[in-house]
Amino acid sequence: xxxxxxxxxxxxxxxxxxxxxxxxxxxxxxxxxxxxxxxxxxxxxxxxxxxxxxxxxxxxxxxxxxxxxxxxxxxxxxxxxxxxxxxxxxxxxxxxxxxxxxxxxxxxxxxxxxxxxxxxxx
Amino acid sequence: xxxxxxxxxxxxxxxxxxxxxxxxxxxxxxxxxxxxxxxxxxxxxxxxxxxxxxxxxxxxxxxxxxxxxxxxxxxxxxxxxxxxxxxxxxxxxxxxxxxxxxxxxxxxxxxxxxxxxxxxxxxxxxxxxxxxxxxxxxxxxxxxxxxxxxxxxxxxxxxxxxxxxxxxxxxxxxxxxxxxxxxxxxxxxxxxxxxxxxxxxxxxxxxxxxxxxxxxxxxxxxxxxxxxxxxxxxxxxxxxxxxxxxxxxxxxxxxxxxxxxxxxxxxxxxxxxxxxxxxxxxxxxxxxxxxxxxxxxxxxxxxxxxxxxxxxxxxxxxxxxxxxxxxxxxxxxxxxxxxxxxxxxxxxxxxxxxxxxxxxxxxxxxxxxxxxxxxxxxxxxxxxxxxxxxxxxxxxxxxxxxxxxxxxxxxxxxxxxxxxxxxxxxxxxxxxxxxxxxxxxx
Numbered sequence: 001x002x003x004x005x006x007x008x009x010x011x012x013x014x015x016x017x018x019x020x021x022x023x024x025x026x027x028x029x030x031x032x033x034x035x036x037x038x039x040x041x042x043x044x045x046x047x048x049x050x051x052x053x054x055x056x057x058x059x060x061x062x063x064x065x066x067x068x069x070x071x072x073x074x075x076x077x078x079x080x081x082x083x084x085x086x087x088x089x090x091x092x093x094x095x096x097x098x099x100x101x102x103x104x105x106x107x108x109x110x111x112x113x114x115x116x117x118x119x120x121x122x
Numbered sequence: 123x124x125x126x127x128x129x130x131x132x133x134x135x136x137x138x139x140x141x142x143x144x145x146x147x148x149x150x151x152x153x154x155x156x157x158x159x160x161x162x163x164x165x166x167x168x169x170x171x172x173x174x175x176x177x178x179x180x181x182x183x184x185x186x187x188x189x190x191x192x193x194x195x196x197x198x199x200x201x202x203x204x205x206x207x208x209x210x211x212x213x214x215x216x217x218x219x220x221x222x223x224x225x226x227x228x229x230x231x232x233x234x235x236x237x238x239x240x241x242x243x244x245x246x247x248x249x250x251x252x253x254x255x256x257x258x259x260x261x262x263x264x265x266x267x268x269x270x271x272x273x274x275x276x277x278x279x280x281x282x283x284x285x286x287x288x289x290x291x292x293x294x295x296x297x298x299x300x301x302x303x304x305x306x307x308x309x310x311x312x313x314x315x316x317x318x319x320x321x322x323x324x325x326x327x328x329x330x331x332x333x334x335x336x337x338x339x340x341x342x343x344x345x346x347x348x349x350x351x352x353x354x355x356x357x358x359x360x361x362x363x364x365x366x367x368x369x370x371x372x373x374x375x376x377x378x379x380x381x382x383x384x385x386x387x388x389x390x391x392x393x394x395x396x397x398x399x400x401x402x403x404x405x406x407x408x409x410x411x412x413x414x415x416x417x418x419x420x421x422x423x424x425x426x427x428x429x430x431x432x433x434x435x436x437x438x439x440x441x442x443x444x445x446x447x448x449x450x451x452x453x454x455x456x457x458x459x460x461x462x463x464x465x466x467x468x469x470x471x472x473x474x475x476x477x478x479x480x481x482x483x484x485x486x487x488x489x490x491x492x493x494x495x496x497x498x499x500x501x502x503x504x505x506x507x508x509x510x511x512x513x514x515x516x517x518x519x520x521x522x523x524x525x526x527x528x529x530x531x532x533x534x535x536x537x538x539x540x541x542x543x544x545x546x547x548x549x550x551x552x553x554x555x556x557x558x559x560x561x562x563x564x
Contacts, residue, residue, distance in 0.1 A: 084265035
């Protein structure tokens with residue numbers, strides 16, 4: 001079994017596409033599609049990497065990131081943010097919240113794969 | 123007939139063109155109809171305050187009345203040149219230019235006017251892009267759909283020997299997403315087309331409140347003369363512009379404040395005192411109240427009585443919570459206004475009001491007079507800081523027409539300010555917090 005990725009995203013066809021490319025690359029991909037109990041999914045799955053959307057139903061990706069960083073058992077978990085909100089202030093907010101990498105939509109599959117591989121390898 | 127004696131004819135022509143009766147114009151200017159009649163028949167010389175008052179009431183530049191169309195053309199050329207001063211325009215030769223090439227001069231002034239109008243459209247649209255939640259959601263939807271299509275189509279193109287089931291599945295997803303994208307794009311275009319009519323697109327309680335107050339000219343005769351709170355409740359209940367409960371609550375608060383101010387500064391007495399001397403600090407002394415109360419009261423008077431007045435208020439976070447628009451001074455919708463506005467300056471010095479002439483970038487050499495003062499709504503406690511609110515009254519700047527702006531020593535100084543950084547062309551501004559799309563050649 002490959003290394004585990006938890007994809008927290010509410011757009012079904014993005015979930016399907018990203019899950020497909022990561023699975024084909026050997027990752028064990030789990031998905032979660034709402035914000036309000038996303039932190040429970042992170043605790044339950046204990047993935048090697050979290051891919052997190054910003055605009056989610058129930059709770060924003062920034063809030064979920066804050067919860068991850070505030071939990072002593074999860075605080076070191078690598079988090080990649082994928083978001084349509086590419087403004088400078090969003091990037092700054094993500095960095096202040098402790099994100100490891102930040103990618104804006106639309107992204108290329110190759111870029112996502114490369115970043116995911118590099119984040120877990122490091 | 124000498125130039126000066128033609129002023130009366132021009133006033134009469136413009137008044138008739140505006141469909142205004144002589145008695146109405148006289149009332150607005152504060153002179154008797156018989157005196158106006160003498161002016162219009164060139165039997166009284168006119169200048170100073172009366173000319174400015176008539177020009178304001180007729181919504182024309184005073185130069186158009188005092189000097190005629192050619193002078194207005196020259197004024198327009200100078201205004202256009204003012205925005206390009208750094209490029210070495212020969213402003214001293216504007217008169218010669220207008221005389222030798224009147225057609226070209228009119229074209230130049232017209233183009234300048236259009237550029238100014240476009241600048242305001244850019245300001246409105248940029249403000250929407252930054253603060254409009256509906257637009258942000260629509261764009262997010264479109265970008266998400268594009269992302270799904272891009273990612274899925276890459277899989278179809280780049281994955282060798284993709285199983286037929288997966289192929290079918292991804293083809294179906296692309297078909298589904300392309301339909302969603304088309305719908306999202308159409309919806310976005312419809313929404314942006316509606317942006318041309320900014321007042322028709324009301325999206326938040328604050329916008330609803332502004333539309334409600336604007337529809338009433340910011341003045342509520344029924345609340346004058348000691349009306350009870352039930353009157354305010356009835357006005358709110360019957361207001362078509364107030365759609366949401368949140369907006370109705372905001373409107374009720376605003377009208378309660380109006381009622382309190384109207385009790386403190388009764389309409390007839392305020393108008394009487396303003397005719398004597400409209401300086402806000404004098405009114406504050408006469409009515410024994412603070413400057414913010416006077417500002418609010420002046421901004422709640424009908425335009426026919428108080429003339430052009432703008433008011434903008436903010437809380438301690440800098441969020442704009444009240445706006446009575448002023449035609450020659452743009453204000454962003456929610457937040458992110460220029461940090462150089464005296465509105466924000468007084469938040470840090472609540473005991474010291476500020477009076478300063480402002481020149482807003484992108485509006486030529488035109489200036490307005492801004493009076494700012496802050497008030498404390500609630501004192502500080504050990505749990506929270508004092509609750510502050512600041513207000514900035516905006517009035518026509520008449521100091522460059524030989525009238526005092528209120529007698530302050532700072533009258534001669536002009537502060538260059540913007541609307542918000544995003545659309546501000548001022549270069550080298552120490553208060554800039556983000557790059558400008560205008561300065562970058564948008």
